[in-house]
Every structure is written in structure tokens, then in C-alpha cells.
Amino acid sequence: MGNRVEDLLCSGRRDRVEIIAAIIAMTREPSKITRIMYQVHLSYPALKEYMKIMIRFRLIERHNEAEDAEKISGVWQATEKGLDFLKIYCELLRLMYGEDYLNIDHNLAVACLQFCKEV
Helix, strand or coil: CCHHHHHHHHHHCCCCHHHHHHHHHCCCCCEEECCCHHHHHHHHHHHHHHHHHHCCCCCCCCCCCCCCCCCCCEEECCCHHHHHHHHHHHHHHHHHHHHHHHHHCCHHHHHHHHHCCCC
């Protein structure tokens, strides 16, 4: 039986902030949409909705424009504002769950946790 944090990570339940943080973590380096979808475990329609929100808040940006503005294809990268968001998110994880939280390698949180360890 795992601890409370581990159980939460493995439950399959993710809140919006965790998903946004994971997308930002995946786009620290320029990333194509298919890689983001695979790593963050979201369907294309769900990812499209998150990307719209993140674009509106200037957390990510597209490096090359897609032919169809409705599509989210192309190469994406986190903005400075997005990286600031991720740093704050990591600090909240540390405050809430302690350093041990950053050593759990489950679920889509891996990319975000890797970033947290670097900060």
C-alpha cells in the first residue's frame, strides 16, 4: 500500500493545474504536439483546449505557424511566464508534500518533477 501522495499520483485523477504544469514541463525544449500528447496522456481534443487556455495566458507559444489556425500542430515552447508558473508550482509541491514527493516517478508528473529537481 502506497502513501497518500503516491496513491493520488497513481489514481489517474489529475487536476487542471497539474496538467498545465506537465505541458509546460514538456515544452521547456521545443516540442511537437504529438510528443506532448504522448507524454502528457491527453487526447487531441483535450490537449487542444488546454493549449488554447495556455496561449491566452501566454504560458506557451508556437514557434512555427500552422496553416490552419484552429489546429495546434507545430512546435511549441514554454514562455518565461510559463517557466515561472512551473517554478511556483514546484515550490507548492515541496511545501505541501515535502522533498520526498519529488522522488516519485509515477504518471505524467515525471517531466514536471524532473524540472522541480533542477530548480
